[in-house]
Amino acid sequence: MQQPNKLTPFFENLNFERDDNTMVINFGPQHPSAHGQLRLVLELDGELVTKAYPDIGYLHRGIEKMAENMTYNEFLPTTDRLDYIASTSNNYAYAHAVEKLLGIEAPRRAQVIRTMLLEINRIISHLFFLATHALDVGAMSVFLYAFREREFAMDLMEDYCGARLTHSAVRIGGVPLDLPAGWTEKLAMYIEKMPEAIKMYEDLLTENRIWKMRLENVGVISGEDALNWGCTGVMLRGSGIKYDIRKEEPYELYSELDFDIPVSDRCDSYGRYRLYMEEMKESVKILKQLIPMYFETEPQLMAHAPQYISAPKEEIMTQNYALMQHFVLVTQGMRPPKGEVYAPTESPKGELGFYIKSEGEPYAYRLKCRAPSFFHTGLLQEILVGTYIADVVTIIGTTNIVFGEVDR
C-alpha cells in the first residue's frame, strides 16, 4: 500500500508501465470540462493518449439505497437528482416503471401533459448539451444563445410546476396539476421561435471551419462497438443504428405522433452534433402536434386505482372511504404486487430504465437505475486511447454525460 501525501499522490495502484517517456496526468474531478465530477487518469505519450481510466464516484449519493428505504411516492423527488439537466425524464422513467408494475395507465390528459413535458425536457437537455459542448470546444457565443432559449423552456417548466431544475412534475399514475391558463399559448409561441433559434445555432456551427476541424473524425465509434459498450440514444444513432425506444417500444403517446428518428452513419462527434440539432427539430414537431391533442381530452389527471393512488382532492374531502384510503396511502405507502419489472424509456441522454423488484412491501426490495451516462462513461476508456489530449474534451462533451446519473 502506498503512503500518499501531497508530493506522491495516490494513483489508486494503476499499473502504468513507465519505462518509456510517458506521463500520467489527472484530468478532473475539478475540471471545467469534466461535466461535473469526472476524474480521468490519462497516460500520455507526448500529446497522444495511450491509456485512459475514467474514475467515477465523486457524486455518489446512494440513490438506489435510498430507494430501498423510501416508499414509492417518497422516492419520486429523489429521481430529480439523477440527470439534473432533464429531471422530468427521470421522474417519468420511474413513474412509468412503477405503473408497469401496478398495471395501471395514466389518463389521456396526463399522457398529453407528460409527453409535452418530456419533449420540453429533451429540448432543455439538448440545448444544454449544445451550449456546454460548444463552450468546451471554444465557441463561447453559442453558449450564450443556447442558454437564452433554454431559459425560456425552463420558464415554461417553472410555469407548470414551479421548479426550474428539480421538477418532480410527474406522479405515479398521472400528473399532479393541469396546465395553467395560457400555458399552451406560451408553448406555441416558444415552438414557433425555436426553429429560428436552431437555424441560428446551425448557421454559427454547422459549416464553421473551426467547429468542423474540432469535431470531424473525433471520437469515432463503430456501430458494433456502440452496441457492445451499451451505448444508447444519440450515441447509438450517431453510429448508424436506428434505434429509438420512443419508436420501437412506444410509451405514452409516441405511437400516435408523427416524428422521425434522425440517424447518422458518420460515427463521429460531428454526426452526433447534427443529430442533437435534428432531434430538437423533431421535438418541436411533436410539441406542435400535442397542443391540439390536449384540448380534446377529458380533465381527469390521475389514474383511478384506489388501492394504489389517492382519489382526487374533492373526493377525499367529501367521501369518507376515499379519505381513509388516502390516509393509509400517505402513512404506509402503496404496496405494489410482487414481481419485477424493467421499463426502458428514451431520455435525452439515451436509454433510461428502472428495474424494480417488489416483494409486495411499501418499499422497493431492489431498484436499479439503468443510467445511459454510466455506460457512456465506461466507453471513454476505449475511445480516448489513440486520440490527442486536445480532443479529450471534445469526446467527453460529445458523450453528453451527467454525473448525477453516472454515480447515482
Place this chain on the structure above:
Amino acid sequence: MRKYTPKDNVQAKSYYTDRFWVAPRVPKEAVEEGTHFEKVVAALGAQVKEAYIQVGQLVMHIEATENFQVIKILKEQCGYTQCSEQSAVDYLAKEGEFELFYQLLNINEAKRVRVVCRIKKDEAIESIVPLFKSANFAEREMFDMFGIKVNNHPFLKRIIMPDDWEGHPLLKTYPLQGDEFASWYEVDKIFGKEYRNIIGPENRDPARIDRYDTKRFSRIGYEVPFGADISGGETEQPIEYSETFMVNYNKSSKQLDERK
C-alpha cells in the same frame, strides 16, 4: 426491553401490515407458440430452468454456472446484441443467495430478455465482458455494491466507493446511514485517528444543528463570543437595531457641490 430488530435486513420496513394481507402478484404469462420468445427458449433448450413473460419481457431462470454459454447463445444465435444492464438482488437474509440478472436487448426485433440466475453467498460468477463490454462497468459496480466476485473480469475493482472502503453498501445488512467504519472514514482520512475524540463520528443527518455550537451558527438574540461554551445556558440580551437602518442616503443633507 429493547425492541427486536433483525440484523440480517436493516432496511426500512412497513410499521404495520394487516394480518390477512396477501400481496398480489404481477402476472406471469406462458411463452406462446410461434412467437420470437418461443424460438429463444427453444435455442437454449435444457439450459432454461423456467421461462415466462412478465410485463412484456421474457424472463429466463438458468443455472449460474451456465451464464456465459447462455448469453453467448443469446448474442450469437438470437440477436441479443446489447447488454443493457447487469446487477444483483440481495436475498441473503431469506434464502442465503444473490439473484443476478442480465438485461439483454435485441435491436432488430425490439425485444428484451432478462436472464436470471442465483448464486450462494461466497460463490463467484463468470464474467461476460468477452461478450459485452458494457458489462465491464456493470460487473464492477455489482462487485462494489454487493461484494460478488466476478471471475475473469479484466479489472475487478471498486468503481463508485473509494478503494479502501469496507463493506458493500447495497447489502441488506448495511444500514442507510452507513456503518461504524463509514462514520470514521473521513475523520481518519483528513485528520488522522488521533483526532477521533476531538471531532467525533461523522453525522450524516444534513438537518442536524448542534444547539451548543457557537462556531458555525450565530444565535439571534444572544451575544455569544465565538467558540464560547454555552452548555450551561446563556443570558438573553435585547436585540439592538442599527441606527443607520433604512436611512435614505439619496436625500443627503450634505451639500456636495459647493456651487449650490
